[in-house]
Amino acid sequence: MEIPTITxxxxxxxxxxxxxxxxxxxxLPAILYGHxxxxxxxxxxxxxxEQLIFGGVHVVNLTMAGKSQACQFKDAQWDHxxxxxxxxxxxxxxxxxxxxxxxxxxxxxxxxxxxxxxVLHHAMNEIEIExxxxxxxxxxxxxxxxxxxxxxxxxxxxxxxEGITHVMDADAxxxxxxxPVEAPEVGAEAAEGETAEPExxxxxxxxxxxxxx
Amino acid sequence: MAMLPARVKYRKMHRGHxxxxxxxxxxxxxxxxxxxVLEGGRITARQIEAGRMAATHYLARQGRVFIRIFPHKSIxxxxxxxxxxxxxxxxxxxxxxxxxxTILYEIGEIPExxxxxxxxxxxxxxxxxxxxxKRLPSL
Numbered sequence: 001m002e003i004p005t006i007t008x009x010x011x012x013x014x015x016x017x018x019x020x021x022x023x024x025x026x027x028l029p030a031i032l033y034g035h036x037x038x039x040x041x042x043x044x045x046x047x048x049x050e051q052l053i054f055g056g057v058h059v060v061n062l063t064m065a066g067k068s069q070a071c072q073f074k075d076a077q078w079d080h081x082x083x084x085x086x087x088x089x090x091x092x093x094x095x096x097x098x099x100x101x102x103x104x105x106x107x108x109x110x111x112x113x114x115x116x117x118x119v120l121h122h123a124m125n126e127i128e129i130e131x132x133x134x135x136x137x138x139x140x141x142x143x144x145x146x147x148x149x150x151x152x153x154x155x156x157x158x159x160x161x162e163g164i165t166h167v168m169d170a171d172a173x174x175x176x177x178x179x180p181v182e183a184p185e186v187g188a189e190a191a192e193g194e195t196a197e198p199e200x201x202x203x204x205x206x207x208x209x210x211x212x213x
Numbered sequence: 214m215a216m217l218p219a220r221v222k223y224r225k226m227h228r229g230h231x232x233x234x235x236x237x238x239x240x241x242x243x244x245x246x247x248x249x250v251l252e253g254g255r256i257t258a259r260q261i262e263a264g265r266m267a268a269t270h271y272l273a274r275q276g277r278v279f280i281r282i283f284p285h286k287s288i289x290x291x292x293x294x295x296x297x298x299x300x301x302x303x304x305x306x307x308x309x310x311x312x313x314x315t316i317l318y319e320i321g322e323i324p325e326x327x328x329x330x331x332x333x334x335x336x337x338x339x340x341x342x343x344x345x346x347k348r349l350p351s352l
Contacts, residue, residue, distance in 0.1 A: 053350050053352070054350055056350060058352065073352050074352065075352060076349075076352055078240075078349065080234035080235055080236065080239055080312075080313065080314035081234075081239070081249065081251070081313070081314050081344075082239060082240055082241075082249075082314070082346060082349055101352075102351045102352065103351060104350070104351055119274070119275075119322070120322060121277065121322065122321055122322050125245060125321070125348060126351045180274050196217060197217075197224075197304070198217055198218045198219055198220055198221045198224070199219065199220045199221070200220075200221060200222070200223070200224055201220055201221065201222045202222045202223055
C-alpha cells in the first residue's frame with residue numbers, strides 16, 4: 001500500500017489558546033516524537049488528517065521544510081462528542097521497523113450455525129498486532145462462515161497475513177456462536193419492580209428514622 | 214423491569230447540578246454503533262426501559278443491545294394535596310444523569326442500516342436530542 005504524504009508546518013506558539021487559534025484556521029495541532037530525538041510541535045491540515053484517520057491509514061510521510069519523515073498515528077484526541085479531532089500524536093518510525101498497532105476486526109460471512117438459531121457474539125472489534133510499518137493492514141478480515149453452534153474463535157485461530165504476528169493473549173476469545181438466552185418474563189418482574197426498593201446500607205440512619213416513626 | 218440500584222448508602226439525595234460535557238462514557242466501547250445524547254439532564258429508569266424495549270422489539274433477537282447508563286439517583290416527591298413541611302418526600306423514581314456526549318445505548322453484531330433504524334426508534338423514547346454514532350477508528 002502506498003504511504004500518503006502530508007505537508008506540515010512547525011508550530012512555535014504553545015498552549016491551549018494558541019492551539020484554539022490554529023483550529024479556527026482549519027489546522028490541527030500535533031506533536032511528533034520518537035527515535036530518541038527531541039519532540040516537535042506541528043500544525044497539520046485538519047481535513048487531510050481527518051480523511052486519513054477515517055480511511056484507516058496508520059502511517060504517513062510528513063514533509064516539513066523539504067525533509068521527509070515516516071510517522072505513525074499514535075494517538076488522537078477528540079472533542080466530547082467524538083465528532084472533531086482536537087490533537088494527534090505522531091511517532092517517528094522506520095519503514096522496516098516492527099511496531100504494535102491496533103486494527104479493526106472485519107467479520108465476514110454468515111456462520112453455518114446461524115441456520116440452527118445460533119447468534120454470533122463479537123467479543124472483540126479490534127485486535128492488536130505486530131508488523132512492519134510499511135505493511136500495517138487497514139483491517140483484519142475474519143471469515144466466520146465455518147463456525148458451528150457453540151464454536152468459539154480464539155486469538156490463535158485468527159488467520160493473519162504473512163509477516164504479521166499476534167500480540168494479545170492467544171487464548172482470548174474473539175467470537176462465539178451461541179443460542180440466544182431466553183429473556184425473563186417481563187410481566188411478573190415489572191409488577192415486582194414497581195414496589196422494589198434498594199437495600200439501604202447506612203443502617204444507623206435507618207434505625208433513627210424507625211425510632212422516630 | 215425498570216432499573217434501580219440493588220443497594221444504596223442513603224435513600225434520599227440532594228438535587229445537585231449537571232454541568233459541562235461528558236468526558237467519560239462518551240465513546241462507543243462495546244458495540245459498533247451507539248446513540249449519543251446531545252443535551253444534558255435526567256433520564257428516568259422508565260425511559261431507559263422504554264428505549265431498551267423499543268430496540269429489542271425492533272431487532273427481534275438479532276444483534277446485541279448494551280445500555281450504557283444506569284439510574285443511580287433517587288428523586289423524591291410529595292403526595293398531592295399535602296401541606297409543605299413535614300420533611301423530605303418519599304422516593305418517587307430513579308434517574309440517570311447524562312451530560313452532552315454520553316452514549317446511552319450501543320448495538321453490535323448487526324448491519325449499520327438495521328442499527329440506525331433501531332436506534333432511531335430508541336431516540337424517540339428519549340427526552341433529549343440524540344444522534345447516531347459509530348465506533349471511532351482504531352489507531
